Amino acid sequence: MEGLEPEAQAAVDSAVSAARAAFTAPVSLADRTERLDRLEAMVRERADDFLEALALDLGKHPTEGWTTELGTVLAEIGHLRKLLPEWLRPRKVPAAGSLAPSRSWVENQPLGTVLVIAPWNYPVQLVLSPLAGALAAGNTAVVKPSEVTPHVAKVLVSALRDYLGDVVGVVTGGVPETTRVLQHRFDHVFYTGNATVGRVVMRAAAQYLTPVTLELGGKSPVWIDDTVDLGTAADRIAWAKFLNAGQTCVAPDYVMGPPEVLTRLEPLLVAAIRKLYGRNPAESESYGRIVTERHLSKLTDLLADVAAEDVVTGGARELSQRYLAPTVIRSAVDGPFMRDEIFGPVLPLVPVEDHHAAVGTINSGEKPLALYVFSEDDDVRTAFRGETSSGGLVLGAALVHLAHPQLPFGGVGESGIGNYHGEYSLETFSHPRAVLDKPLAPDTLKVIYPPYGPLKSRLAKIALGAPAPSTVVRKLLNR
Numbered sequence: 249m250e251g252l253e254p255e256a257q258a259a260v261d262s263a264v265s266a267a268r269a270a271f272t273a274p275v276s277l278a279d280r281t282e283r284l285d286r287l288e289a290m291v292r293e294r295a296d297d298f299l300e301a302l303a304l305d306l307g308k309h310p311t312e313g314w315t316t317e318l319g320t321v322l323a324e325i326g327h328l329r330k331l332l333p334e335w336l337r338p339r340k341v342p343a344a345g346s347l348a349p350s351r352s353w354v355e356n357q358p359l360g361t362v363l364v365i366a367p368w369n370y371p372v373q374l375v376l377s378p379l380a381g382a383l384a385a386g387n388t389a390v391v392k393p394s395e396v397t398p399h400v401a402k403v404l405v406s407a408l409r410d411y412l413g414d415v416v417g418v419v420t421g422g423v424p425e426t427t428r429v430l431q432h433r434f435d436h437v438f439y440t441g442n443a444t445v446g447r448v449v450m451r452a453a454a455q456y457l458t459p460v461t462l463e464l465g466g467k468s469p470v471w472i473d474d475t476v477d478l479g480t481a482a483d484r485i486a487w488a489k490f491l492n493a494g495q496t497c498v499a500p501d502y503v504m505g506p507p508e509v510l511t512r513l514e515p516l517l518v519a520a521i522r523k524l525y526g527r528n529p530a531e532s533e534s535y536g537r538i539v540t541e542r543h544l545s546k547l548t549d550l551l552a553d554v555a556a557e558d559v560v561t562g563g564a565r566e567l568s569q570r571y572l573a574p575t576v577i578r579s580a581v582d583g584p585f586m587r588d589e590i591f592g593p594v595l596p597l598v599p600v601e602d603h604h605a606a607v608g609t610i611n612s613g614e615k616p617l618a619l620y621v622f623s624e625d626d627d628v629r630t631a632f633r634g635e636t637s638s639g640g641l642v643l644g645a646a647l648v649h650l651a652h653p654q655l656p657f658g659g660v661g662e663s664g665i666g667n668y669h670g671e672y673s674l675e676t677f678s679h680p681r682a683v684l685d686k687p688l689a690p691d692t693l694k695v696i697y698p699p700y701g702p703l704k705s706r707l708a709k710i711a712l713g714a715p716a717p718s719t720v721v722r723k724l725l726n727r
C-alpha cells in the first residue's frame with residue numbers, strides 16, 4: 249500500500265489479529281466488569297500523563313481536561329458498570345399464543361471485535377468512551393486515535409498496552425494506517441469525525457456488511473428571542489462555543505434571532521467572554537488553542553472575508569501560538585462562515601425575521617447534530633420540536649445533553665448514524681439475539697403443515713387472527 253512500509257502494515261495487521269484472537273465467547277459479567285475496572289484504573293492512574301498531553305496538543309487546562317475528557321469517561325464507565333447486570337439478564341418476552349407452548353426471550357451477545365476510530369478534538373474521551381461501551385458489551389477492540397494529537401496518542405498507546413493489552417489493540421498513524429486497518433474484517437466499526445471520511449469508512453465496512461456507527465458533525469444552530477434572560481443565555485452560549493476553542497462537535501455554530509435581540513445580545517456576549525477568559529484571552533490559561541497551524545489558517549482565511557465593522561469582538565490571532573481569540577461576528581445567512589461547520593472560536597450572529605424563518609434556514613441545510621433553543625414561548629419551542637430534526641435538542645442551554653448518561657448521543661442524516669452512551673452503547677455494541685424454546689411434545693406445529701384443508705384453514709385463521717377471506721380466497725381455502 250502506498251506510503252506504508254511493510255513493518256507498519258505488519259503492525260496494523262498484528263494489532264487486529266491479536267484483538268480477534270482475544271475474543272472468546274461467552275464473556276461473563278465478571279470479565280466485563282474486570283475490564284471496565286482496568287479501564288477506570290488506567291484513567292485514574294495515568295491522569296497526569298493524559299492531562300499533560302492534552303495541554304500540549306490542545307492547550308487544554310487540566311480542569312477542562314477533567315470535566316470534558318477524563319471525568320466524562322469515568323462517569324461513563326461507572327454508569328455502564330451499573331447497567332451491566334440488568335443488561336446481561338435474558339429479557340423475557342410474553343409467550344406468543346400461536347406458538348404455545350413455548351418460552352421466548354432476548355439475550356444480548358457481544359459482536360466480537362470492534363474498531364474505534366477517533367478524532368483529535370476530544371482525543372481521550374472519543375477513544376475511551378466508545379471503548380468502554382465496546383468492552384462492557386463483551387467485545388475486544390482495536391482503537392485508532394487521531395494522528396493530529398500525537399501526545400495524547402502516545403499516552404493512549406502505552407496506557408492501553410499496560411492496562412488492557414490482552415483485549416485492546418492500538419493502531420497509530422494517519423490515512424495509510426487507517427486505510428490498512430479498514431481492509432480488515434470487524435464486527436462493528438465506530439467512527440467519529442467528519443462526513444467525508446465517514447463515507448470512506450462506510451464504504452470499507454460495506455465489503456464485509458459490517459455495521460457502522462458514524463458520529464459526525466455539522467452546523468449546530470442556536471435560536472434566541474427576547475422571552476429569555478439574555479444575560480444568562482449569553483453566558484451559556486459563550487461557554488459552549490468557546491470551550492476547547494470552539495472545536496466541539498456540538499458547539500453552537502451560529503446564533504439566529506430577531507435583529508433587535510441580536511443587537512442586545514452583542515454586548516452581553518462580549519461581557520460573557522470577558523468573564524470566562526479575562527480582558528486578554530491570549531493570557532488566559534483557561535482558553536484552549538487551535539489544534540494545528542493548518543486548522544487555524546482555514547479560520548483566518550475565512551475571517552479575511554469578514555468586514556472589520558462586522559467583527560463584534562475578537563479576531564486577534566497568533567499563528568505560532570495556534571491562538572485565535574474568541575470572536576463574535578455579524579453575518580448574513582449566506583456569509584463566509586455559514587457554508588461549512590466552523591469548528592473554531594468564531595460565532596456568527598445571523599438576524600432572521602422570526603422563528604419560522606429560522607426553522608426554514610435549518611431545514612434548508614443538513615440535519616444538525618444539535619439544536620439549541622433559547623425561548624420561553626411555547627409556540628416557538630413547539631415549532632422547533634415538531635418542525636426540525638437534529639441529533640439532539642436542548643432548550644435553555646447548550647452542550648450539556650452530552651453529560652446525561654441516559655440520553656442517546658448521535659446524529660441524524662448528515663450528522664451521523666447510530667447512537668452511544670450508556671445503554672445506547674450497549675445496544676450499539678451488542679446483538680440482541682432472539683431465543684425461542686419450544687418443547688417437542690405436544691407437537692402443535694403440525695396444525696400448519698400441509699396438506700391444507702378447511703379445518704387447517706380455520707385453525708390458521710384463529711391462530712393468526714387473519715381477516716375474513718374474500719370470496720375468491722374462501723373458495724380456494726375450502727377447495
Ligand code: NAD
Nearest residue numbers: 366367368393394422423426441442445463464465466497
Ligand atoms: P480527524 O482528522 O482526526 O479524523 C478522524 C479520524 O479519521 C482520525 O483517526 C484520522 O486518522 C482518520 N482519517 C482521516 N482521514 C482519513 C481517510 N481519508 N481515510 C481513513 N481515515 C481517515 O478528525 P476530523 O474529521 O477533522 O474531526 C472533526 C470532525 O469530527 C468535525 O466535523 C466534528 O464535528 C466531528 N466530530 C464529531 C463528534 C461526534 O461525537 N459526533 C465528536 C467530535 C468530532
